[in-house]
Amino acid sequence: MTREAKPQDLFIDPIRVVNVGLETFAHELESLEVAVIHVDWRPPAGGDPQIADLLSKLGS
Amino acid sequence: MSVILNEVRPGFYLDSVALMRLSREIAGQPGIAEAALMMGTPANKEIMRDARLLAAPGEAAQGNDLVIGIRADSDAAAREALANALQRLTTSRASVDPGQGWRPRSLRAALKILPDANLALISVPGAYAAAEARKALRRGLHVLIFSDNVPLAEELALKREGRDLGRLVMGPDCGTAILNGVPLAFANRVPRGEIGLIGASGTGLQEVSSLIAESGAGISQAIGVGGRDLSREIGGIATLMAFDALDADPATQRIVLISKPPHPEVAQRIVARVAASAKPVTLCFIGADSLDLPKNARLASTLKQAAELALEGRLIGAGFDIRARTREMRIPAGRSRRIAGLFAGGTLCAEAQVLLLAAGRHVASNAPVPGASDLARAVTDSDRILDLGADEYTRGRPHPMIDPQVRDDALRDALDDPRLGVILLDLVIGYGAHTDPAGHLAAGLARRPDDGPLIVASVTGTEQDPQRRSAQVAALEGAGVLVAPSNAQAAEVALALTGEYV
Amino acid sequence: MHAVDEANQEALRRMLAADPVLIDVIPAAQAIGALKENVLLHAGPPIAWERMCGPLRGAIAGAIVFEGWAADLDEAFTSAAAGAIAFHPNHHFDAVGPMTGITTRSMPLLVVENRTFGNRAYCTINEGLGKVMRFGGNDAEVLTRLAWLRDGLAPVLAAALRAAGGIGLKSLIARGLSMGDEMHQRNVACTSLLLRELAPWLVRAGKDPDVVAQAMQFIAGNDQFFLNVAMAMGKAIMDPVRGIAGSSVVTAMSRNGTDFGIQVSGTGERWFTAPVEMPEGLYFPSFSEKDANPDMGDSTIVETIGLGGFAMAASPAVAGFVGAGSAATAAAVTKAMSEITVGENPEWTIPALDFAGVPTGIDIRLVLETGLAPTINTGIAHREPGIGQVGAGVVKAPMACFAQALSGLAQALGVA
Structure with missing residues (x-):
C-alpha cells in the first residue's frame, strides 16, 4: 500500500518544477540550478471559450 | 489630430510580461501617445477600447490573436512604431525558439x-x-x-x-x-x-x-x-x-x-x-x-x-538611530507635513498605513487598512499611501516590482506637488523583480530641486539576491534618499521628519 | 479514467494489434463492387465537380479517357461537367489514393489485409515521378503508363504476392524507419526492402523474362513505389478503429485539393471539413508558390498511423522540406506530434530518438488543447491540370476540422 500523500513530502525531495506561463521564472530557476522544464503554453483551443468548455467536458 | 492604428496577428501568442514590456517600449517612441500589444480577449479589448487604442481591425480580433494598438500624433509616427513593434515581435519570437528545438506545449x-x-x-x-x-x-x-x-x-x-x-x-x-x-x-x-x-x-x-x-x-x-x-x-x-x-x-x-x-x-x-x-x-x-x-x-x-x-526578541536594524539620522533633515520651507506613500508591495503599503495611523495621522489609500479611509474621502492634509501594485494601476501593465516605470508617473506627480513634505517608498528586489529598481529610481530623482519633498525608502531583499541589497541601498543613498533597514522603520523615519516619532 | 480516455485506449490497442500484409493485386472492379461504368473514386472528402481543383479535374478527364467512357479529353471534361460521372471518396470503399487519388474500375489495386481483424484495404499502384495522373497528368504518356501498370506489372506482381503468401508489412516498416524512411516523402528503403523480398517470387511468377525485368526495373526505379503500399496498409490499420463510442482518435485525414477532411472514431463515417491549406516547401527549378495547387490526397492516412510527418525524426533527409532542415528540426517535429497522440508504437521505433516509438493515435482533444496541428509531409501539384508535381513540402491539417469534430463528438456523447 502506498503511503498517503502529504504536503510535507515537498520538504523532503529537491524541488523539481514544471513552469507554465512566464518564462522568466524558468530562467531564474535554471540560474539557481533547480530542475525545471518550461511549458511553451498557449491558450487552449486558440482561446476559443466554447471549444475550451467542450474540451473540459470531454475529459481533457 | 490623433491617429489610431491597429494590426492583428492571428494565432500569435506571447506571455503577458513580454507583451507589456514591448508595449511600454513602443509607447515611449516619439510621436506616440499610447500603445499596447495584447491578446484579443474580451477583457483586453475593453482595456484597449478604454485607452482609445482600438479601431475596427482590433475590434474584430479573437482571443488567440495578438492585437497591436497604437495612438499617435501622425500617421507616419504610428506606422513607424508599428513597423518597430512587428520587428520586435519577430526577434523576441526568435529568441524564444533557439534552433527551432522542441519545447513541450503541455x-x-x-x-x-x-x-x-x-x-x-x-x-x-x-x-x-x-x-x-x-x-x-x-x-x-x-x-x-x-x-x-x-x-x-x-x-x-x-x-x-x-x-x-x-x-x-x-x-x-x-x-x-x-x-x-x-x-x-x-x-x-x-x-x-x-x-x-x-x-x-x-x-x-x-x-x-x-x-x-x-x-x-x-x-x-x-x-x-x-x-x-x-x-x-x-x-x-x-x-x-x-x-x-x-x-x-x-x-x-x-x-x-x-x-x-x-x-x-x-x-x-x-x-x-x-x-x-x-x-x-x-x-x-x-x-x-x-x-x-x-x-x-x-x-x-x-x-x-x-x-x-x-527571532526570539532580536531587534531588526538595531543600529539604525532614527533620531540621529533625521536630526539634520528639515522639510523645506513652504511644504506641509503631508506624506505620500508610493508602494509596489501591497502589504508594505498596509504596514506603513498601520504605523502612520498609530501616530494619529489621517491616512487615505486605494487599499485602506482598518482605520484608514478610501482615497475618495481623503481630505487636504491626508497622507495618501498608495498600493501601485493594485489592479487599478496594473490593468494591462506589468507590476511595479517587474517594471519600476509603472511608478514613474505617480513619482513625478509627487515631486511636482508644491506642498508635499515626504515621499515614502519601498523597493522590492529578489528573483522575479526588476534587475535594478534603485538605479531606475535614482535616475528619476536625479534632477529634482533642492527644495523638493524629502524621500525615505527601504529595500526588501537580501545581500544574496541578484540585485545585492547593499548595492541597491547605495544607489538610493547616492540619489539623496534616506534608506531605512526595514519598511516599518522607513515609515517611522517619515514620522520623525514630520515630528511625530516618539 | 474518463470514458473518452478509455475509448482511446481501445483505439490505440486496435492500432497496435494490427497485422497488415500485402497479399495481392486485383482489378478495382473486383475489389470494389460499386466501381461500375461511369463511377469514379477520388481522394479526400466528398466534392462536386464545380468545386474541384484543376489537377483533380484533369486527372478525372484522363481516367474517363483511360476507361473509354469518352473518346478524348475534351469530351471527358464536358461529360464530367454535365454530371455523367458519379464521384465518391476512396475512403467510402475501403480504399485510398495518393494526390488526386483517382480509382476507376480497370485500374489494378494493391490489396493489404489486416490479419488481426480480417479487413482489407486497397490502393492504386504508384506511377512514379513527373507527369502522372495523381498530379493531374492526363496525356498519352500518362495513359500508356497506366495501361502498362494494368497489363504488364499487375499480373506478375499479383502472381508473385500470391505465391509468396503475402509480404508482412509491420516489420518491413520497422526496418524502413531505421533506414531513414518516414513512408510519405521518403520510401526508398522500404521500396528496396519490398523488392528484395519480392524478387525471387517475381522471377518464378513471370513467364516472360522481359516482363519480369521491366517490373523489377519499374519498382527499383521508383523510390516512391512503396508509398501506395504504406497507404493501403494505413487504411487497413485504421478501418477497424472506426466506430468506438466516445473515442476522439482520428481514423482518417484526407484532402481533395479544395477541402481537408477528417474522420474520428467516435463519430463514425462523418466528415469534418475545412478549406485545405497551401503546402510550404521546396520547388523544382522554374516553379514557385505561384504554381502550387492546395494540398491533395489520401496519403495523410500515413500520418494517421504515426508515419510521415509524425516520424520525421527517422528521416532527416526529408527535414530539408521543413524550414531549417536540421536533424534537430526533424526530431522537434516528431516530439511535437507526440503531444497530440494517445501513445507510441513500440514496434516502430526511431533510432535517433533513443528508439522512441512513433507517435500513434491522434487525439483531437490534444490537437485543440495544444494548438499543434498534425504535420503532414506532402508532394505539391501544379495548379493547372496535366503538368504534374512541382515540389514537395509540409502542410498543417486545418484546426477548424478538429474544432468541428470535437463538437460532433460532444453531440454524439450528449454533452454538447
Missing part, C-alpha cells in the same frame, strides 16, 4: 521529460490557471498559482481537491514561496534556518524572510497561500494545510503566519489549530485588532515585529 509532455517533478509553477492568464492547476494536481504535483483573477469558486474547488490529494495549492495570486531554499516567483535568496513562514501576502513574506536573513538567521520554508485563503469562502484551507506541514516538519522550530485580517470565523479556526501545536507561533495580521491567543502564540502588529518575535 504539462503532460513536460512530465515525460521531468517525470519526477513535484511542483507546478503556474502563471498563465487567470482564466486558464485553474485548468492547468487541476491537471497538475491530478498528476500528483503540488501547485503554486502565481496568476490572479482566478474565480473564487475555482480556488475553492482546487484547494478542496488538493486537500483530498494531500497536495498544497499555493495561490491563486501567490506571489512568493521559498521551498527547500528555492525562491519561487517573486522571492529572495534566504539561508535555510528554523523559522517556517506562511503568508497570504507575497511582499509580507518577502519582507519578513529578508529581515530574518539580514539579521543572520534563516527560514525552513516560506509557503504562500494566496490573498484570499483566509476569507470566509476559502476558510483558510491552504493556511491550515501549510500549518500542519510546518508543525510536522522537524526542521521548523517556530512558525510565523502573515496575512491581512482574516474573516473572524477563519481566525478562530486558525487560532484553534495554533493552540494544538507545541511550537511557538507569531501571528501577523496587518491592521487587525487584538485577538485572544493561546499561550504559544504572539500577535505582531507589523512585519518587522513579526520578524523580531520569530
Whole structure:
C-alpha cells in the first residue's frame, strides 16, 4: 500500500518544477540550478471559450 | 489630430510580461501617445477600447490573436512604431525558439521529460490557471498559482481537491514561496534556518524572510497561500494545510503566519489549530485588532515585529538611530507635513498605513487598512499611501516590482506637488523583480530641486539576491534618499521628519 | 479514467494489434463492387465537380479517357461537367489514393489485409515521378503508363504476392524507419526492402523474362513505389478503429485539393471539413508558390498511423522540406506530434530518438488543447491540370476540422 500523500513530502525531495506561463521564472530557476522544464503554453483551443468548455467536458 | 492604428496577428501568442514590456517600449517612441500589444480577449479589448487604442481591425480580433494598438500624433509616427513593434515581435519570437528545438506545449509532455517533478509553477492568464492547476494536481504535483483573477469558486474547488490529494495549492495570486531554499516567483535568496513562514501576502513574506536573513538567521520554508485563503469562502484551507506541514516538519522550530485580517470565523479556526501545536507561533495580521491567543502564540502588529518575535526578541536594524539620522533633515520651507506613500508591495503599503495611523495621522489609500479611509474621502492634509501594485494601476501593465516605470508617473506627480513634505517608498528586489529598481529610481530623482519633498525608502531583499541589497541601498543613498533597514522603520523615519516619532 | 480516455485506449490497442500484409493485386472492379461504368473514386472528402481543383479535374478527364467512357479529353471534361460521372471518396470503399487519388474500375489495386481483424484495404499502384495522373497528368504518356501498370506489372506482381503468401508489412516498416524512411516523402528503403523480398517470387511468377525485368526495373526505379503500399496498409490499420463510442482518435485525414477532411472514431463515417491549406516547401527549378495547387490526397492516412510527418525524426533527409532542415528540426517535429497522440508504437521505433516509438493515435482533444496541428509531409501539384508535381513540402491539417469534430463528438456523447 502506498503511503498517503502529504504536503510535507515537498520538504523532503529537491524541488523539481514544471513552469507554465512566464518564462522568466524558468530562467531564474535554471540560474539557481533547480530542475525545471518550461511549458511553451498557449491558450487552449486558440482561446476559443466554447471549444475550451467542450474540451473540459470531454475529459481533457 | 490623433491617429489610431491597429494590426492583428492571428494565432500569435506571447506571455503577458513580454507583451507589456514591448508595449511600454513602443509607447515611449516619439510621436506616440499610447500603445499596447495584447491578446484579443474580451477583457483586453475593453482595456484597449478604454485607452482609445482600438479601431475596427482590433475590434474584430479573437482571443488567440495578438492585437497591436497604437495612438499617435501622425500617421507616419504610428506606422513607424508599428513597423518597430512587428520587428520586435519577430526577434523576441526568435529568441524564444533557439534552433527551432522542441519545447513541450503541455504539462503532460513536460512530465515525460521531468517525470519526477513535484511542483507546478503556474502563471498563465487567470482564466486558464485553474485548468492547468487541476491537471497538475491530478498528476500528483503540488501547485503554486502565481496568476490572479482566478474565480473564487475555482480556488475553492482546487484547494478542496488538493486537500483530498494531500497536495498544497499555493495561490491563486501567490506571489512568493521559498521551498527547500528555492525562491519561487517573486522571492529572495534566504539561508535555510528554523523559522517556517506562511503568508497570504507575497511582499509580507518577502519582507519578513529578508529581515530574518539580514539579521543572520534563516527560514525552513516560506509557503504562500494566496490573498484570499483566509476569507470566509476559502476558510483558510491552504493556511491550515501549510500549518500542519510546518508543525510536522522537524526542521521548523517556530512558525510565523502573515496575512491581512482574516474573516473572524477563519481566525478562530486558525487560532484553534495554533493552540494544538507545541511550537511557538507569531501571528501577523496587518491592521487587525487584538485577538485572544493561546499561550504559544504572539500577535505582531507589523512585519518587522513579526520578524523580531520569530527571532526570539532580536531587534531588526538595531543600529539604525532614527533620531540621529533625521536630526539634520528639515522639510523645506513652504511644504506641509503631508506624506505620500508610493508602494509596489501591497502589504508594505498596509504596514506603513498601520504605523502612520498609530501616530494619529489621517491616512487615505486605494487599499485602506482598518482605520484608514478610501482615497475618495481623503481630505487636504491626508497622507495618501498608495498600493501601485493594485489592479487599478496594473490593468494591462506589468507590476511595479517587474517594471519600476509603472511608478514613474505617480513619482513625478509627487515631486511636482508644491506642498508635499515626504515621499515614502519601498523597493522590492529578489528573483522575479526588476534587475535594478534603485538605479531606475535614482535616475528619476536625479534632477529634482533642492527644495523638493524629502524621500525615505527601504529595500526588501537580501545581500544574496541578484540585485545585492547593499548595492541597491547605495544607489538610493547616492540619489539623496534616506534608506531605512526595514519598511516599518522607513515609515517611522517619515514620522520623525514630520515630528511625530516618539 | 474518463470514458473518452478509455475509448482511446481501445483505439490505440486496435492500432497496435494490427497485422497488415500485402497479399495481392486485383482489378478495382473486383475489389470494389460499386466501381461500375461511369463511377469514379477520388481522394479526400466528398466534392462536386464545380468545386474541384484543376489537377483533380484533369486527372478525372484522363481516367474517363483511360476507361473509354469518352473518346478524348475534351469530351471527358464536358461529360464530367454535365454530371455523367458519379464521384465518391476512396475512403467510402475501403480504399485510398495518393494526390488526386483517382480509382476507376480497370485500374489494378494493391490489396493489404489486416490479419488481426480480417479487413482489407486497397490502393492504386504508384506511377512514379513527373507527369502522372495523381498530379493531374492526363496525356498519352500518362495513359500508356497506366495501361502498362494494368497489363504488364499487375499480373506478375499479383502472381508473385500470391505465391509468396503475402509480404508482412509491420516489420518491413520497422526496418524502413531505421533506414531513414518516414513512408510519405521518403520510401526508398522500404521500396528496396519490398523488392528484395519480392524478387525471387517475381522471377518464378513471370513467364516472360522481359516482363519480369521491366517490373523489377519499374519498382527499383521508383523510390516512391512503396508509398501506395504504406497507404493501403494505413487504411487497413485504421478501418477497424472506426466506430468506438466516445473515442476522439482520428481514423482518417484526407484532402481533395479544395477541402481537408477528417474522420474520428467516435463519430463514425462523418466528415469534418475545412478549406485545405497551401503546402510550404521546396520547388523544382522554374516553379514557385505561384504554381502550387492546395494540398491533395489520401496519403495523410500515413500520418494517421504515426508515419510521415509524425516520424520525421527517422528521416532527416526529408527535414530539408521543413524550414531549417536540421536533424534537430526533424526530431522537434516528431516530439511535437507526440503531444497530440494517445501513445507510441513500440514496434516502430526511431533510432535517433533513443528508439522512441512513433507517435500513434491522434487525439483531437490534444490537437485543440495544444494548438499543434498534425504535420503532414506532402508532394505539391501544379495548379493547372496535366503538368504534374512541382515540389514537395509540409502542410498543417486545418484546426477548424478538429474544432468541428470535437463538437460532433460532444453531440454524439450528449454533452454538447
